[in-house]
Amino acid sequence: MKIEIGNLNKVYRGDIHALESVNLSIPGGMYGLLGPNGAGKTTLMRILAGILRPSSGKLSIGGYDYDTEKGRVEVKRLLGYLPQEMGVYPDLNAREFLDYVAILKGLDDRRARQKRVDELLETVSLTTVARRKLKTFSGGMKRRVGIAQALLNDPRLLIVDEPTAGLDPEERIRFRNLLSDLGGERTVLLSTHIVEDIAQTCRNLAILKSGHVVFQGTTIDLIGQARGKVWIVTTNGSRSSRPTGNITVVSTMHMDTSVQYRVVGELAPSDEYEAALTEPSLEDSYVWLMREQMVHHSGATHA
Amino acid sequence: MGQRAILWGVIRYEFKMQARRRSLWIVFAGIALIMLGAMPGNLFNSGAHLGGITLLQQVASVTVDIDWLPLIAIGIFLADRFPRERNNRVDELFESMPGTLNTRLAGKYLGCLLGTLLPAFIAYSLDIGLLAFIKHTLLVLPLSLVTYTTIVLPGVCFITAFTLACTALMWVPLYQFLFIGYWFWGNMLGPRIGLPTLSTTILMPSGGFIGAGFFGSLTVTWIKGVTPLESLASLLILLLIPLFVMILFYRYLKWQQSRQ
Numbered sequence: 001m002k003i004e005i006g007n008l009n010k011v012y013r014g015d016i017h018a019l020e021s022v023n024l025s026i027p028g029g030m031y032g033l034l035g036p037n038g039a040g041k042t043t044l045m046r047i048l049a050g051i052l053r054p055s056s057g058k059l060s061i062g063g064y065d066y067d068t069e070k071g072r073v074e075v076k077r078l079l080g081y082l083p084q085e086m087g088v089y090p091d092l093n094a095r096e097f098l099d100y101v102a103i104l105k106g107l108d109d110r111r112a113r114q115k116r117v118d119e120l121l122e123t124v125s126l127t128t129v130a131r132r133k134l135k136t137f138s139g140g141m142k143r144r145v146g147i148a149q150a151l152l153n154d155p156r157l158l159i160v161d162e163p164t165a166g167l168d169p170e171e172r173i174r175f176r177n178l179l180s181d182l183g184g185e186r187t188v189l190l191s192t193h194i195v196e197d198i199a200q201t202c203r204n205l206a207i208l209k210s211g212h213v214v215f216q217g218t219t220i221d222l223i224g225q226a227r228g229k230v231w232i233v234t235t236n237g238s239r240s241s242r243p244t245g246n247i248t249v250v251s252t253m254h255m256d257t258s259v260q261y262r263v264v265g266e267l268a269p270s271d272e273y274e275a276a277l278t279e280p281s282l283e284d285s286y287v288w289l290m291r292e293q294m295v296h297h298s299g300a301t302h303a
Numbered sequence: 304m305g306q307r308a309i310l311w312g313v314i315r316y317e318f319k320m321q322a323r324r325r326s327l328w329i330v331f332a333g334i335a336l337i338m339l340g341a342m343p344g345n346l347f348n349s350g351a352h353l354g355g356i357t358l359l360q361q362v363a364s365v366t367v368d369i370d371w372l373p374l375i376a377i378g379i380f381l382a383d384r385f386p387r388e389r390n391n392r393v394d395e396l397f398e399s400m401p402g403t404l405n406t407r408l409a410g411k412y413l414g415c416l417l418g419t420l421l422p423a424f425i426a427y428s429l430d431i432g433l434l435a436f437i438k439h440t441l442l443v444l445p446l447s448l449v450t451y452t453t454i455v456l457p458g459v460c461f462i463t464a465f466t467l468a469c470t471a472l473m474w475v476p477l478y479q480f481l482f483i484g485y486w487f488w489g490n491m492l493g494p495r496i497g498l499p500t501l502s503t504t505i506l507m508p509s510g511g512f513i514g515a516g517f518f519g520s521l522t523v524t525w526i527k528g529v530t531p532l533e534s535l536a537s538l539l540i541l542l543l544i545p546l547f548v549m550i551l552f553y554r555y556l557k558w559q560q561s562r563q
Contacts, residue, residue, distance in 0.1 A: 051399055077401050106401075
């Protein structure tokens with residue numbers, strides 16, 4: 001299910017520009033939307049889910065025109081949505097809540113609905129606690145209820161907004177694997193500020209910053225942009241030996257007799273430390289891109 | 304998918320969620336006890352000591368006399384039903400579903416109404432049971448069903464619509480405070496006080512006007528000489544206003560959605 005976004009703008013009251021001239025072409029499969037907090041990811045997700053209306057621009061999902069009420073309704077029928085802050089009715093149990101959402105999604109055959117609810121409870125490993133009230137669920141369990149409700153209507157388009165926020169490492173891995181499996185047969189749009197989630201699941205991604213798309217392409221393209229800019233710097237640990245230059249320190253690791261830094265940028269040569277180029281990770285590349293954007297932005301501001 | 308199936312599903316779950324509230328049952332149990340204790344006074348107000356008063360008149364009078372407190376409780380317990388969607392953050396999820404706002408709203412209205420009415424009706428039934436015991440006749444039971452449906456239900460429909468709509472616009476405790484004030488002003492202040500009030504008009508929501516015209520209820524002392532036609536007008540207006548309010552409320556929510 002292809003998504004075409006053309007020159008999309010969203011301006012909130014108070015002249016707050018959440019999205020500016022966003023152009024994106026999203027193919028089927030898993031697609032990542034990455035960006036810092038406040039970049040406009042959630043606004044874009046909400047527009048795609050039909051909750052917000054864009055201020056201007058074109059949006060077409062699976063050939064349906066989002067400018068029309070009919071188009072929006074048709075897309076909503078094919079949509080599964082997991083909001084960033086997934087709410088539940090605390091006084092219902094997991095099975096009841098899913099049954100209720102299934103009714104609202106149009107699953108009218110009672111037996112088929114119950115079967116689907118049971119299947120999804122199994123998929124998200126909540127079968128044993130299906131009769132527990134949702135108010136007793138942890139954040140991770142509620143997230144799993146959230147993904148189950150999004151899948152009730154077997155959607156062709158699945159939009160998940162920050163799905164792994166607040167999850168422990170094991171749950172995060174489980175969630176990522178589940179999303180990857182789902183991406184095999186539908187379009188899954190994963191919005192996050194956690195680079196690792198994208199690195200492990202998506203081949204294609206877009207990066208948003210301050211309402212603008214600053215990158216769209218494959219993860220390999222993004223990594224390629226940072227090649228030759230990522231260094232492993234080993235120092236003796238003294239203050240004077242810290243790496244210098246136009247760099248961002250991505251990580252610092254204290255060893256027995258030395259300190260190892262992973263840095264991105266233009267490293268200044270020095271006798272105080274040893275530096276070796278290394279292959280960039282997606283996180284390094286993201287940091288590089290954000291730095292570049294900052295440089296361009298400040299350049300434009302000074303000009 | 305039929306909207307009817309969605310409507311039925313929403314009614315079922317809204318009913319379930321409301322009827323499961325422990326506080327609802329505790330409050331209505333308390334109200335039932337108060338009403339049972341007040342039965343001698345209610346009987347006196349119904350004119351039981353006077354000659355020429357029919358059983359239907361007495362049942363109607365008792366119905367009018369005992370429904371004011373449960374109706375206040377109904378308004379208070381309904382007040383959080385709409386804002387809880389926003390507070391529990393389920394509204395965003397529901398808005399991503401296709402074209403269900405009108406059905407959800409209708410289902411919420413009916414489900415919440417029935418869920419709140421259940422304990423209120425049980426409390427009423429206990430009181431009516433005592434009346435049947437005092438009067439030594441089971442005929443009180445079917446008569447009370449007629450009077451409850453005619454006198455109390457229109458008021459409940461009225462309260463439910465206004466409560467759902469008003470709490471979308473105002474803070475729940477403020478609404479509850481204003482609602483109690485409105486209830487006393489619109490139903491319990493007689494013309495002697497000198498303030499303009501709804502309690503002498505067909506807009507009286509507690510059913511005193513309906514009871515007086517249809518059944519000759521004597522409870523509201525300042526309502527005299529009401530014809531059945533006027534009572535019918537009161538009943539119809541108490542049913543049509545909620546319909547109008549819910550339509551306006553739906554339009555408001557649609558408008559709000561389109562502005563997001």
